[in-house]
Amino acid sequence: MSRYRAIVVGGGVHGASIFHHLVSAGMDRVLLVERKTVASAATGRSTGIIRHHYSQEVTVRLAMHSSRAFRRFREEIGQDIAYVNNGLLFLAARGEEDALRKCVDQQRRLGVGVDLIRPEDVPRYHPDLVADDVPLAAFELDAGYADPYSVAVGYAKAGEANGGKILLNTRVRDVRKKSGGGFDVTTDSGDFETERVVLAVGAWARAVGARLGIDIPVTPLRLSNAVLELPGGYARTMPTVLDLPNHMYFRPEGGSLLVGNGEGLEDVDPDGFDESLPYGFVEEVSERIVRRFPRCTNASYKTGWRGLDGASPDFHPIVGPVPEVEGLVVCVGMSGHGFKLAPGIGRGVAELVATGGYETIDLTPYAPDRFAKGKALTSLFSMKIAA
Ligand SMILES: Cc1cc2nc3c(=O)[nH]c(=O)nc-3n(C[C@H](O)[C@H](O)[C@H](O)COP(=O)(O)OP(=O)(O)OC[C@H]3O[C@@H](n4cnc5c(N)ncnc54)[C@H](O)[C@@H]3O)c2cc1C
Numbered sequence: 001m002s003r004y005r006a007i008v009v010g011g012g013v014h015g016a017s018i019f020h021h022l023v024s025a026g027m028d029r030v031l032l033v034e035r036k037t038v039a040s041a042a043t044g045r046s047t048g049i050i051r052h053h054y055s056q057e058v059t060v061r062l063a064m065h066s067s068r069a070f071r072r073f074r075e076e077i078g079q080d081i082a083y084v085n086n087g088l089l090f091l092a093a094r095g096e097e098d099a100l101r102k103c104v105d106q107q108r109r110l111g112v113g114v115d116l117i118r119p120e121d122v123p124r125y126h127p128d129l130v131a132d133d134v135p136l137a138a139f140e141l142d143a144g145y146a147d148p149y150s151v152a153v154g155y156a157k158a159g160e161a162n163g164g165k166i167l168l169n170t171r172v173r174d175v176r177k178k179s180g181g182g183f184d185v186t187t188d189s190g191d192f193e194t195e196r197v198v199l200a201v202g203a204w205a206r207a208v209g210a211r212l213g214i215d216i217p218v219t220p221l222r223l224s225n226a227v228l229e230l231p232g233g234y235a236r237t238m239p240t241v242l243d244l245p246n247h248m249y250f251r252p253e254g255g256s257l258l259v260g261n262g263e264g265l266e267d268v269d270p271d272g273f274d275e276s277l278p279y280g281f282v283e284e285v286s287e288r289i290v291r292r293f294p295r296c297t298n299a300s301y302k303t304g305w306r307g308l309d310g311a312s313p314d315f316h317p318i319v320g321p322v323p324e325v326e327g328l329v330v331c332v333g334m335s336g337h338g339f340k341l342a343p344g345i346g347r348g349v350a351e352l353v354a355t356g357g358y359e360t361i362d363l364t365p366y367a368p369d370r371f372a373k374g375k376a377l378t379s380l381f382s383m384k385i386a387a
Pocket residue numbers: 009010011012013014015033034035036037038039040041042043044045046047048049050148170171172173200201202203204208223224225260305306307308309331332334335336337338339340341
């Protein structure tokens with residue numbers, strides 16, 4: 001039976017980032033096991049928005065760290081990720097003005113380039129937007145977007161090139177703790193022994209945890225995206241708009257506009273999830289976007305899709321050691337906003353696995369036992385995936 005020092009389960013952007021960071025930290029005998037192909041679940045459906053507006057300091061720090069990693073990705077990892085630095089316009093909902101002020105104060109204290117702006121100034125940042133229902137807005141200079149598929153593939157390839165091993169189209173069927181320490185891992189491609197296991201299994205977390213006898217409180221979260229073609233096009237450098245009053249976001253996609261939302265918790269089996277977009281979504285989101293951006297009145301629907309992420313009870317990631325099972329680490333519950341955090345979280349998890357502690361950013365606020373300890377995290381905004 002092959003023996004590994006660490007097995008990472010799940011080849012989304014988080015599993016791939018952890019895999020790369022473990023290998024580049026010098027750990028030998030690291031295996032990544034993916035049920036299908038790299039980025040075949042939430043990561044491959046993701047909108048790829050990169051922003052720093054967050055309620056929790058740890059998340060702002062992670063977003064800053066990750067943002068730097070995205071900007072240097074091609075040089076450091078050797079993969080083009082189609083990164084665009086277009087900025088982000090954050091539109092607060094009524095009653096959330098103080099929340100936005102607090103959020104912006106925190107970002108500025110930590111070094112993010114962001115300014116509060118008055119509603120009447122919104123069209124200076126994004127021409128033709130109607131913001132008469134917006135009490136306060138902010139513009140974030142350092143925000144952008146990138147291709148999540150390329151990020152995951154880049155990390156997976158880099159980890160493999162540096163000595164890690166990847167098994168694709170291989171499901172982990174069982175993980176059993178051995179009495180003398182370490183784990184036996186049963187997969188479709190054979191059985192393995194390992195000292196440590198990292199679960200980065202997205203929407204599958206609860207089911208995989210149940211096999212280990214642990215409750216990972218993750219519920220599948222449905223997110224939907226539609227691409228609209230505007231007469232006259234939509235420049236790829238137009239800023240992303242995070243529209244809290246309308247619970248939606250939009251950004252440029254090629255010469256078109258990609259609009260999405262992510263609020264639907266669904267108790268579905270991720271294996272059987274239908275990723276096609278119901279037409280009702282297009283009709284409903286079109287109404288909202290036409291109100292905000294009347295140029296969309298004559299837009300036509302080009303394509304659309306849905307994806308499932310795993311949501312935690314407080315919509316913040318669940319990352320860290322599982323106290324009941326020594327050697328087991330989870331990295332799940334990304335709650336619809338985890339792409340942009342993957343470089344920083346992957347690095348932190350690799351540090352934890354390799355050295356037993358965090359060095360770059362302390363991820364203990366995300367600890368899996370925070371719910372049992374009454375330490376669930378809070379969010380400033382009512383749109384949950386804004387977190
Ligand atoms: C439509 C949509 C839009 C989004 N937009 C944004 C955005 O703009 N910005 C942002 O930051 N985030 C966004 N997100 C969220 C972000 O994409 C996710 O948080 C992130 O991709 C999660 O990555 P992951 O690696 O944790 O999970 P996943 O990408 O879901 O990967 C988990 C992997 O585990 C594998 N797996 C499961 N069980 C097993 C098993 N037993 N054995 C082996 N493999 C297994 C699965 O096949 C899967 O590939 C969006 C998500 C969606 C769906």
